[in-house]
Amino acid sequence: MSQAENIETTGRMPRSLIWAMLVICVSPFLLNLVGVDFGSSKPGFPWADVPTMASHEKIDAMFYTLSGSFTHTLLEWTAFLTAIFTLFLAFLHFSIKRDIATPIIGVALFCAGVMDAFHTLAADRLIESVADNRNLIPFTWAISRIFNALILIIGVSIFMAKGIRTLKGDLRFVLGISGVFLVLAYTIISYCANSASLPQTMYPDSFITRPYDVVPLVLFAIAGLTLFRWFYKQQPGIFTHALLLAMVPEVVVELHMAFGSTALFDNHFNIAHFIKILAYLVPFLGLALDYRWTYQKLEREMANREKAEEERAVLHNQLVDTSRRVGRADVATGVLHNVGNVLNSVNVAAGVVADTVRRSSVDKISRTAGMIQEHLHDVGNYLTQDPKGQQIPEYLNKLGKQLTQDQEVVLGELKELVKNIEHIKEIISVQQTVAKSSSMAEPVVLEELFQQALSVNQTSLDKFQVKITKDYMTIPEIIVDKHQVLQVLVNLISNAKHAMKNVSDRPRVLTVRIMEFEEKDQEWVKLEVSDTGEGISPENMKRMFTQGFTTKKDGHGFGLHSGSLSAKLMGGSLTVHSDGEHQGATFTLMLPAKRSEVGVG
Helix, strand or coil: CCHHHHHHHHCCCCHHHHHHHHHHHHHHHHHHHCCCCCCCCCCCCCHHHHHHCCHHHHHHHHHHHCHHHHHHHHHHHHHHHHHHHHHHHHHHHHHHHCCCHHHHHHHHHHHHHHHHHHHHHHHCCCCCCCCCHHHHHHHHHHHHHHHHHHHHHHHHHHHHCCCHHHHCCCHHHHHHHHHHHHHHHHHHHHHHHCCCCCCCCCCCCCCCCCHHHHHHHHHHHHHHHCHHHHHHHHCCCHHHHHHHHCHHHHHHHHHHHHHCCCCCCCHHHHHHHHHHHHHHHHHHHHHHHHHHHHHHHHHHHHHHHHCCCHHHHHHHHHHHHHHHHHHHHHHHHHHHHHHHHHHHHHHHHHHHHHHHHHCCCHHHHHHHHHHHHHCHHHHHHHHHHCHHHHHHHHHHHHHHHHHHHHHHHHHHHHHHHHHHHHHHHHHHHHHHHHCCCCCCEEEECHHHHHHHHHHHHHHHHHHCCCEEEEEECCCCCEEEEHHHHHHHHHHHHHHHHHHCCCCCCCCCEEEEEEEEEEECCEEEEEEEEEECCCECCHHHHCCCCCCCCCCCCCCCCCHHHHHHHHHHHCCCEEEEECCCECCCEEEEEEEECCEHHHCCC
């Protein structure tokens, strides 16, 4: 596993940065042991030599005298700039993750930096002040560090408070907290700068040289050992881990001040200010790493999503193609079933004709004619005097009636044969239309589409004694994919027919409707197929259009799924409503009412 993947997985700062932080914290102390002094205190201004000094020498002497102040300002403003960058990065991070913890902590760090900035401005007399710097700088430093510790503790506590997570993503809350912290920071420094008498803060001869710095020392130590550890466990991440680690340099800073610094700009004073930059820099680095991994993760997710999308598009197209083929096969199966039913009627009619012809008395006419032929020489006497001949006229009369009846039967059955053959031709014609592979929008009359769909299922509807009710609103023709709509309607009517197959306690009624309405500045047509069949249970309602779901014993679950896909492809929808089992069902196909003048697309 790479370092980047390890950091992202564990949510911890890299070990190299942790060791670097520890080395920086310890190095000044070790260098002090070998004689390195980081103090910037210089001898006072040589007032006695002023009469003999040139102008440039006076200016140089003043700069040398102020070198400690310059170092102090440089270190403080470096820390402040780090806090500004941390705040900026925190809000960038917030814009991606919408995690309110990051800007709250970023604001806390920024406000601590602002406190340091105000403290420096007052010390450099850029903010009007009357207090002596010998008291102002160490006292406001201690106040700034206490403020730093407290606002970090308050910021984390606010986030961890019960119910605060409901504010996730609320930028107004973050800005409100920022305003409160900033006003408080300025008020504290302004009050101290304009106070004529500040308490003594440095005791050079004591073990604790700066007692006021013990307070932030204790606050940082306790926060690092308890609150921030708990915060990291609750919200594991690189930034929260960095915030926990930052307590190490914060404690080191206060150790140098509380137990080492005895004068302004001395060795421990400057070390503390330098390590304080590290205390600000560690959260910044943690946030930068967190932002980097978050951004890279987002890029990977986007790349992967573009890939849950490309693959989905391919699968969708394959599914649509398969569903269409299966849908056409479903229609073809229904057509073959209907053709088979018609052929049964054809077979029955043909059988009746064959039986009628076989039972025909035509051969009796031949025998009767033979008898008359034998008595042609005295046919008159034979028909009037011979007992057999006397029966011939009456026999021919009955035979004629029988042949007339047979003729009527044969003609009637032949008429049915012609009708059924025409119906077969019509069914096959509709099937050829539905089975076309082309998909092109064209002007259609919806009543005609419904009629074609009914024709495909007509024989089965008649067989099941289904009454058809038509409720058509007269609307102009619309531009639509005729073949897809026809395929959906054929399937809906077929499903309705099967749903009523076993109904015996109520009439089997199939109702087809055509309606038009306007919604959100869009014209729509609604095609409904309602039945009085078995209805749909609540648990099945949600799965009706799921691929593979079916309530038929021999069903495959592609028909309604294919219809739903086709409806979406046409910019519409396919829905179902049922009041429950044995309550019938209504399937609704919604389509945009594009008119002929729009053009064929």
